[in-house]
Amino acid sequence: MLLKEWKHIFTTKKILIPMIAVLLIPVLYAGMFLWAFWDPYEGLTDLPVAIVNLDEGADYNGEKVQVGEDLVEKLKESKDFDYHFVSKKEAYEGLETEKYYMVIELPQNFSENVTTVTADEPEQLSLKFVPNEGYNFLAGQIGQTGVKEIKSSIAANISEKYAEVLFESIEELGDGLATASEASVELSEGAGKVNDGGEKLTNGLSELSEGTNRFATGTNDLSSGASKLYQGTSELSKGLQEINEKYGELSNGINGIQTGSTDLKNGLHELSGGTDFLVKGLQEISKNTQTLASGAEAISTNAQSLASGMSQLDKSLQPMLEQLPPEQKAALQQSLSQLVNGTSMLAEKNSELAQGIGKLETGQQSALAGAEKVNAGATKLDDGSAKLAEGTNQLAAGSAKMQEALKQASEGSVALVDGSKQVSDGTNTLAEKTKDLTSGVAALYSGANELNDGTNKLLDGSKEFADKLKSSAEEASISVNENNYRMVGDPIKLEQDSYHEVPNYGTGFAPYFISLGLFVGALLISIVYPLKEAASTPTSGWSWFSSKWVTLFGVAVIQSIIVDAILLFGLRMEVQNVGLFVITTLLTSVTFMGLIQLLVTTLGDPGRFVAILILILQLVTSAGTFPLELIPEQLQWFNPLLPMTYSVSAFKSVISTASMDGLLHNSLILLMFTVITFIGTWVYFTFQTKKLQVKSAE
Known part of the structure; x- marks a missing residue:
């Protein structure tokens, strides 16, 4: 019996090919994910970051102090990020248009505060970090880690300079006073x-x-x-x-x-x-x-x-x-x-x-x-x-x-x-x-x-x-207090002012997981509901298509309503506009449902396999987790070809950034995917209806 079962599998192409495809899915899924996210930090050199240097410099003991300029020169040689040294206006415009993932700003008094180390109330150096969390939440977290490393590097150099200047001043003061004291004694005797x-x-x-x-x-x-x-x-x-x-x-x-x-x-x-x-x-x-x-x-x-x-x-x-x-x-x-x-x-x-x-x-x-x-x-x-x-x-x-x-x-x-x-x-x-x-x-x-x-x-x-x-x-002595010790030990204060702030990880990853859930839901419907077989003999291609489409549309609406209710009322997720969020969820669900219907209806089980491949590619190229610049270049070109790219961007606009232009742009592309799959499925059912009619006439 077992041998007959295996013989049947190897001799039946309709069974063998799907079996091989199913065997490859874990490898494709795991391999694609590991390849894409094997070492995303290696690609940080391609992550665009704007640097704004407003530092005016300062004078200290007759020497010009240019901490901001020195930092800029150091960052130009650094390979941590793709640094762009621009004006403040250009930086924040690029942050709004999603040209830059974050802005690092050096204030006007950056160098001036360095000279206050021996003052009674020393001022820490402020390093302002502004990530666009709504554009990519994980990029903001990665950027924060990178900025902390920059902070540590600057702090080490400044602390070393503080100590060097301090000890040199003390040594010169002691020698000078001793020499002056001896000379004054000789002067008094003379x-x-x-x-x-x-x-x-x-x-x-x-x-x-x-x-x-x-x-x-x-x-x-x-x-x-x-x-x-x-x-x-x-x-x-x-x-x-x-x-x-x-x-x-x-x-x-x-x-x-x-x-x-x-x-x-x-x-x-x-x-x-x-x-x-x-x-x-x-x-x-x-x-x-x-x-x-x-x-x-x-x-x-x-x-x-x-x-x-x-x-x-x-x-x-x-x-x-x-x-x-x-x-x-x-x-x-x-x-x-x-x-x-x-x-x-x-x-x-x-x-x-x-x-x-x-x-x-x-x-x-x-x-x-x-x-x-x-x-x-x-x-x-x-x-x-x-x-x-x-x-x-x-x-x-x-x-x-x-x-x-x-x-x-x-x-x-x-x-x-x-x-x-x-x-x-x-x-x-x-x-x-x-x-x-x-x-x-x-x-x-x-x-x-x-x-x-x-x-x-x-x-x-x-x-x-x-x-x-x-x-x-x-x-003669230098009066120091706890503020001076704290200044030397931690001279830089990191100020984070998030642009389109995302309150938590759930909100940050919601666009990605909502899109993933709706696509998987559409794929599972194709397993439990026959997308091709009609309940009765169809009279036309339109009637056949509409009967299936209306049913799938209803399922898509119900899926989106359930998702919205759980997120808005169960998890109490905050969005920029509830009405637009509901419409975006519905449009995404309908788009994915139309794509799955076209693939499964026209190709059958191979269509489901193709849908799974599309799902895997979308998971790694939609920029829902890591920024697109951090994945291999061989995968980046899939990004504009797949619908989940636009659903993730649309959800980011309606949940975090409140960018109506971005929402409209991505929604129109999703609608275009829907119309194309709609027409493709309708044409397929029209041809199938004509075949049935010809076969019945014979």
Whole structure:
């Protein structure tokens, strides 16, 4: 019996062919699905995604930060998706027309928020993700995973950059404060030394000023005496001339001459002693002024070095001051300004001091030269007075030699006049130069006082600067809180704003499963209901077709009503328009029923096999689950040829996107499928009716 059964199957083509077809269905079904969905993520490079970069960039520590631009450059090299870098308007228009599955938007403050990492309230970077869930729900889920990977990549780079900048800033700040603190200590010590030298200089100049005042008084007295001497010698010379002229009156004049010559000799002796003391004093002053000039030159050199050092210190501290808080920065900047101004003033006053000392040294040299002239004149006067005294004595002793003595006295008086003239000129010059010397010493003393005040201020400022630097070095720290830790750990906030949001997976996959259910329902009707055999002999092709079609139409209506009722009232699925949803369900059911009727009526069981093949192709190519771009290219070209493609799109429009244009477009194509199958089945029944009529006539 078993052998006969197998023999019957292999010898009967009507049984063998359907058996082979049934055996292939599991392989076709499973193989087609696995092939189509083996690795859909491999095709993500073909999934169009719009990138909108609105980032305006930012400045951070003098550097331009362009996080958005850097991300765009990185995405251009990425193979994760088919990225399109477009404007915001173009991106959302493409999302509406289903050109793009999703939009990734970088806001204007994307880079600016990077710079807030050390602020008290840091701002996370916002990465906006807008999927068109109504177009393809699963594409939105895949895109969300891809965006999270982008977020993680950016976060890692930003966190690394944060840490690098943070640690570099801390290291530079610590080194800078340590260096500045050491330099401030050296500055304070140098200012102390300058202050000590200034005090010594002031004391020495005070003593010099007192000595020059005494010297000026003496030179005035000397000048007055020299003038009187000149007047006396002039009168003496006139008297001798008168004696020569009036020899007769000689006796009376000899006594006066002897007395005058004695006084003259004594005065000249005192004058000679005063001029010796004057020369020695000026020589001592000359030595002191040379020492003073050397000290002033050394102080000027140190002051200029100090001013240069302060300028260099100010420049070197500027980058580090930028790292400090504003209050500390302002305080330190003020102290630095005071130090720089103080050292500059010190250098200027030292220059004035050097000039005053130069004038002093010049005046002293002139005074010394004048004093030496005075001393030489006084010596000559002393010699002349001795001769005069000797002459008068000889004159008094004997009148025999009177003529010769008068001649010698006359000659001596002429020499005495010349000497006294030199003494007078020298003392006048000495008096004038002494005034310059006194003025120079006074200016030098005033400058020394100002220098002393400046060095005191420099010392105070350097101490204050050192104290503040030390305080800043001890207290400098970066204030962080939980917000800063959170910012570094998770710098990017993902904002999802779904376009045509789908509330759940059921709603997202409803277009696919409704179409699948209605197609399977139409296919099962062909098994339980005879689509070709008439209940009675048909009178025409139209009557035969209409009797079958009306029955199948009724079943299609009932199927669609049951589906609508369960989805709308049982599962409470929300749709954009209930009336259009019911009409779309009915149109889809009728379209599938017409296709199954045409295939089964014209081909019989092979038609059912063809319908199953169409069902399998529709399940993998209708884009009801994964986007069309993610399945193999060999299957993608079936998509526009099969009715389930348009039923799925129509259901997406009426359930999620509310696209009336899309609904109308897909409904018209479904209606076209219905009309074609309607006409095809009617023509087939018309030919079959004619065959029956011919056979009956025979």
